[in-house]
Amino acid sequence: MEKLTLVLLIGALIRFLLPTILPSLPLNLSSSIEIATPLTSFKSLKEAFYYLQHNIDLYDGGVNHHPPLLVILLNLIDEYLPKRLGDIVFNGVYTGVDLMIASRLIHVNKWYNNHMSQRTGKSIQGFSDDMIAAFYLFNPLLILTNISHSTLCFTFLAITESLYQLVIDRNVARSVISMAIASYLSFRPIFLIIPLLGLAHSLDSDWQTVYAHGIALFSSACGILVLTSSVMTESFQFLDLCYGIVIKFNKITPNLGLWWYIFTEMFDFFTPFYVGVFNLFSVIFVIPFTLRLFEFNHKSGKPTGDAFLAVVTSYLWLSFTKSYPSVGDLAFALSLIPIFKDTIIPHCKYHFLTALVLLVALLLSPIFYYCWIVLGTGNSNFFYSINLVWGVVHGLILTDLVWAKLNYDYIELNDVPADEVSKLRLTQI
Numbered sequence: 001m002e003k004l005t006l007v008l009l010i011g012a013l014i015r016f017l018l019p020t021i022l023p024s025l026p027l028n029l030s031s032s033i034e035i036a037t038p039l040t041s042f043k044s045l046k047e048a049f050y051y052l053q054h055n056i057d058l059y060d061g062g063v064n065h066h067p068p069l070l071v072i073l074l075n076l077i078d079e080y081l082p083k084r085l086g087d088i089v090f091n092g093v094y095t096g097v098d099l100m101i102a103s104r105l106i107h108v109n110k111w112y113n114n115h116m117s118q119r120t121g122k123s124i125q126g127f128s129d130d131m132i133a134a135f136y137l138f139n140p141l142l143i144l145t146n147i148s149h150s151t152l153c154f155t156f157l158a159i160t161e162s163l164y165q166l167v168i169d170r171n172v173a174r175s176v177i178s179m180a181i182a183s184y185l186s187f188r189p190i191f192l193i194i195p196l197l198g199l200a201h202s203l204d205s206d207w208q209t210v211y212a213h214g215i216a217l218f219s220s221a222c223g224i225l226v227l228t229s230s231v232m233t234e235s236f237q238f239l240d241l242c243y244g245i246v247i248k249f250n251k252i253t254p255n256l257g258l259w260w261y262i263f264t265e266m267f268d269f270f271t272p273f274y275v276g277v278f279n280l281f282s283v284i285f286v287i288p289f290t291l292r293l294f295e296f297n298h299k300s301g302k303p304t305g306d307a308f309l310a311v312v313t314s315y316l317w318l319s320f321t322k323s324y325p326s327v328g329d330l331a332f333a334l335s336l337i338p339i340f341k342d343t344i345i346p347h348c349k350y351h352f353l354t355a356l357v358l359l360v361a362l363l364l365s366p367i368f369y370y371c372w373i374v375l376g377t378g379n380s381n382f383f384y385s386i387n388l389v390w391g392v393v394h395g396l397i398l399t400d401l402v403w404a405k406l407n408y409d410y411i412e413l414n415d416v417p418a419d420e421v422s423k424l425r426l427t428q429i
Helices: 003-021 025-029 042-053 067-081 084-118 129-137 140-147 151-165 171-188 186-203 207-233 237-248 259-263 273-283 286-291 307-320 327-340 353-376 379-414
Strands: none
Touching: 003 025, 003 084, 003 129, 003 140, 003 259, 003 307, 025 140, 042 067, 067 084, 067 207, 084 129, 084 140, 084 151, 084 327, 129 140, 129 327, 140 151, 140 327, 151 171, 151 186, 151 307, 151 327, 171 186, 171 207, 186 273, 186 286, 186 307, 207 237, 237 273, 259 273, 259 379, 273 286, 286 307, 307 327, 307 379, 327 379, 353 379
């Protein structure tokens, strides 16, 4: 059996058999604030199914924050199949979603290596197909996200499909439509359209058509999804409960993010101002990432920049500044980073430090939360301190990737000999 087939098979079995053997596992995991949020929880999705099947307004009571079309589609499984069979079908659907993501990442990895080989004139191999699949399928954080049946998995699929359609099929239309679906499911990916169109521009010299058609199609797709949802629910109430909650953060619950503690302590008078500041902070760095990493030819004729890296760093930043983050957000970004194996990763300096900080955050987060909520021997400061450490992990990865890319460009532009690279010490002025 080929290594890739074996990796896909084992990854599929883990995701399918565990929740099938332990049927209560998805609902139990969806109660963990590290794995699920009010916007992605399978428990709240099941509540939405109950509302739909009993002709109750989907958004009555403010419990459901899932977009209407997702609830209606998944409800077909819950309503028309016996409970046990329906649970098994859900396990199969989520398993299939992750397998599709892994297969798309394999193709994106091949494209990136070929693309960078053509740009630099050097042979760039990268990781093998089975390794790229393994980085995604065997990531324990992504396994937990999948087994908990978090709806975040569908967002990951839409983002991955958007990248696949752009770099493999060179179809900007299908790419922006996929990103519109991701935005409809989770809202924050709406800002990824900026680096996505930058990547499309780097692949297509007709930039006016790329931006004009891309923005028009993206806006139209988002509009169609919203209008269809309003027709299905006979109101626009879902806009506030699915997307307004992300912007206004009016459901303050503990999570891995940096928002909840600050707005718990904030005076009501100042809340609107800081909500605006936090939202602006979430978006504003996407544009610099896109511009600084935009691909172009230096005056010496050598290429610089990496538009695909701009997409990854922008996603990392959005994960860091998200109002309702979970471990799956960072885990998905970590599954994209191995694609840069022979270009940027060799110049990263903080692999070990980042891994240690990540491990500390993952180990102490559930312990401190348990001490605070269950034992009552701690307080919210304990848990929030780990949230800050979680934020440090994002900061380390972002700074390491960007600085490594600047080092890589310097080496390429100045033809630094291979034996001198390890001695190179650069400082930005």
